[in-house]
Amino acid sequence: MNILGINAYHANASAAIVCDGKLITAAEEERFNRVKYAAGFPAAAVRHCLADAGLKLQDIDHVAIPRNPWARIATKLYYAARMPRFTFDRLRVMKQFKGVHADLAAACDLDPGTIRARVHRVEHHVAHLASAFFVSPFDRAAVLSTDGLGDFASTMWATGEGNRLNVRGSVVFPHSLGLYYTALSQYLGFWKFGDEYKVMGLAAYGEPSYVQELRRVVRPNNIKGFSLGLQYFRHHQTGPEMTWHESTQTPVLGRLFSPYLEERLGKSRRADEPIGRKHRNIAASMQAVLEEAYFRLLNHLSGGTRQQKVCLAGGVAFNCVANGKVFDHTPFSGIYVQPAAGDAGLSVGAAFYVYHQVLGQPRTFIMDHAYWGPQFSQGATDKALENSQVRDLGCLVKGLPDEELTRCTAQHIADGKIVGWYQGRQEWGPRALGNRSILVDPRRAEMKEILNRRIKHREPFRPFAPSILEEATGQFFECSHPSPFMNLAYVVRPEKRSVIPAPTHVDGTGRLQTVSRQTNPRYWALIKKFEKLTGVPVLLNTSFNENEPIVLTPREAIDCFLRTRMDVLVMGNCLVEKKLVANIALQSPIVLRTFWYRCFA
Numbered sequence: 001m002n003i004l005g006i007n008a009y010h011a012n013a014s015a016a017i018v019c020d021g022k023l024i025t026a027a028e029e030e031r032f033n034r035v036k037y038a039a040g041f042p043a044a045a046v047r048h049c050l051a052d053a054g055l056k057l058q059d060i061d062h063v064a065i066p067r068n069p070w071a072r073i074a075t076k077l078y079y080a081a082r083m084p085r086f087t088f089d090r091l092r093v094m095k096q097f098k099g100v101h102a103d104l105a106a107a108c109d110l111d112p113g114t115i116r117a118r119v120h121r122v123e124h125h126v127a128h129l130a131s132a133f134f135v136s137p138f139d140r141a142a143v144l145s146t147d148g149l150g151d152f153a154s155t156m157w158a159t160g161e162g163n164r165l166n167v168r169g170s171v172v173f174p175h176s177l178g179l180y181y182t183a184l185s186q187y188l189g190f191w192k193f194g195d196e197y198k199v200m201g202l203a204a205y206g207e208p209s210y211v212q213e214l215r216r217v218v219r220p221n222n223i224k225g226f227s228l229g230l231q232y233f234r235h236h237q238t239g240p241e242m243t244w245h246e247s248t249q250t251p252v253l254g255r256l257f258s259p260y261l262e263e264r265l266g267k268s269r270r271a272d273e274p275i276g277r278k279h280r281n282i283a284a285s286m287q288a289v290l291e292e293a294y295f296r297l298l299n300h301l302s303g304g305t306r307q308q309k310v311c312l313a314g315g316v317a318f319n320c321v322a323n324g325k326v327f328d329h330t331p332f333s334g335i336y337v338q339p340a341a342g343d344a345g346l347s348v349g350a351a352f353y354v355y356h357q358v359l360g361q362p363r364t365f366i367m368d369h370a371y372w373g374p375q376f377s378q379g380a381t382d383k384a385l386e387n388s389q390v391r392d393l394g395c396l397v398k399g400l401p402d403e404e405l406t407r408c409t410a411q412h413i414a415d416g417k418i419v420g421w422y423q424g425r426q427e428w429g430p431r432a433l434g435n436r437s438i439l440v441d442p443r444r445a446e447m448k449e450i451l452n453r454r455i456k457h458r459e460p461f462r463p464f465a466p467s468i469l470e471e472a473t474g475q476f477f478e479c480s481h482p483s484p485f486m487n488l489a490y491v492v493r494p495e496k497r498s499v500i501p502a503p504t505h506v507d508g509t510g511r512l513q514t515v516s517r518q519t520n521p522r523y524w525a526l527i528k529k530f531e532k533l534t535g536v537p538v539l540l541n542t543s544f545n546e547n548e549p550i551v552l553t554p555r556e557a558i559d560c561f562l563r564t565r566m567d568v569l570v571m572g573n574c575l576v577e578k579k580l581v582a583n584i585a586l587q588s589p590i591v592l593r594t595f596w597y598r599c600f601a
């Protein structure tokens with residue numbers, strides 16, 4: 001039985017295929033069209049998933065869409081009567097969903113009449129819940145989904161048992177922890193879609209001196225966990241304005257905070273203004289208040305379900321700082337966070353929901369790694385290198401056996417080089433987990449600044465993350481529960497902070513990835529080799545990109561390597577080293593580069 005899940009007509013468009021209860025492939029549209037958080041219809045992701053699974057669209061039995069325009073229809077009608085713009089948006093969404101057959105057929109260049117699949121609409125948060133529980137290692141668990149808004153709800157919780165999810169409650173529009181965090185991020189001058197995660201990094205630099213005020217923005221609620229002080233917001237009057245331009249597919253969110261927030265906290269920060277102490281303190285306070293509400297929800301859920309384990313999804317589940325404190329602030333002893341916790345993960349969740357809950361099939365699959373994306377053969381990689389300028393520019397290109405490859409790469413990292421590491425299947429979700437990663441020595445405090453100057457160009461307050469051998473986690477961190485998807489931040493042991501200063505955040509935490517020998521043997525072997533050289537079983541791991549979605553193809557990896565000041569590129573078993581002459585040629589102004597090519601290349 002073949003099920004295609006698609007997150008369509010929404011940000012983080014994606015596709016996934018589940019065959020007989022096992023995930024075969026999953027991919028986000030942004031990796032193909034190179035638009036971060038791309039919204040719209042995931043045509044390229046659908047084409048890729050079908051090809052990867054060896055299926056045609058006609059072979060698909062069920063299509064699962066994580067949105068149900070009929071969910072909470074009474075509430076929607078109530079708001080539609082008050083907000084004409086909202087009515088227009090709802091009608092547009094319903095029209096899009098009616099056209100799903102046509103869009104699928106167009107993506108695959110087929111006649112819509114040839115598609116035999118039955119289309120299922122799965123409510124947004126139910127799909128989030130399914131994306132976490134049905135692929136988790138737990139047979140029973142409490143499940144929580146928290147995000148901005150989807151199908152007019154912002155939060156939903158359930159008990160998961162075997163192949164069933166029993167929804168126990170929800171928080172509906174206009175109350176939303178995700179929208180609260182986004183509104184305050186906008187107030188702090190971070191307006192781009194997805195910028196909330198920057199503010200989470202900034203929070204560690206401040207004191208939570210605005211907590212009292214922000215407790216009026218997010219209020220405790222004994223039944224639902226929280227409610228918003230609506231006078232601080234405008235989305236309940238204007239509608240949540242998440243739009244995207246068909247031409248660019250970039251999602252854009254309208255202003256969420258009201259003038260009253262500025263009355264209480266002072267004027268909002270412009271994006272180009274410097275970040276001051278007040279902004280840092282507000283960031284710290286909004287994180288503290290989010291955590292209060294998050295743990296209240298989780299404790300409420302723990303008491304109501306009496307479960308020991310918890311599964312998390314939804315955009316707020318990317319808050320690794322809060323996730324890392326779950327063991328200290330709740331009774332839960334086990335946690336699983338879907339690697340694509342945001343809306344990209346809905347395609348996987350909707351597909352598994354149809355398989356288990358709708359069709360009643362048993363569970364046979366655990367998502368214990370995130371390597372579900374596209375991959376390219378060594379032949380394709382070698383060809384891309386041949387067609388590139390790497391040799392002309394004086395780069396040294398070597399094919400190496402596995403053992404020599406990891407040893408050589410570990411030595412380069414220990415020598416302070418910046419290494420692009422491109423291997424196997426691309427990661428599912430926003431984190432690079434050792435297959436499309438840029439790796440550096442975590443012992444060198446200066447690497448954070450060097451990475452930013454030479455490649456990443458990120459705000460200096462944003463931390464970089466460590467990858468650690470799973471078995472060594474407890475030696476470096478105060479918690480050793482596995483964190484394979486880099487969505488938990490743990491406290492680095494005080495005596496180890498000076499050992500790995502580069503990926504240790506200012507508050508002494510690290511958003512770690514625990515690397516298992518079973519799920520990524522090559523990356524594990526590389527870190528093991530680094531440990532043999534240095535005594536440290538940790539690498540600093542950041543995504544292989546430069547202000548763009550993570551590189552997908554070998555060509556994109558090579559382009560990123562050549563246009564930035566990366567030192568070494570490892571693609572499969574091929575190691576490419578930039579020599580001094582290549583660096584001079586690549587970093588010279590265009591006139592000098594032309595001269596260089598004419599004379600020497």
Ligand SMILES: [Fe+2]
Pocket residue numbers: 124128147148149150314315342343
């Ligand atoms: Fe969502």
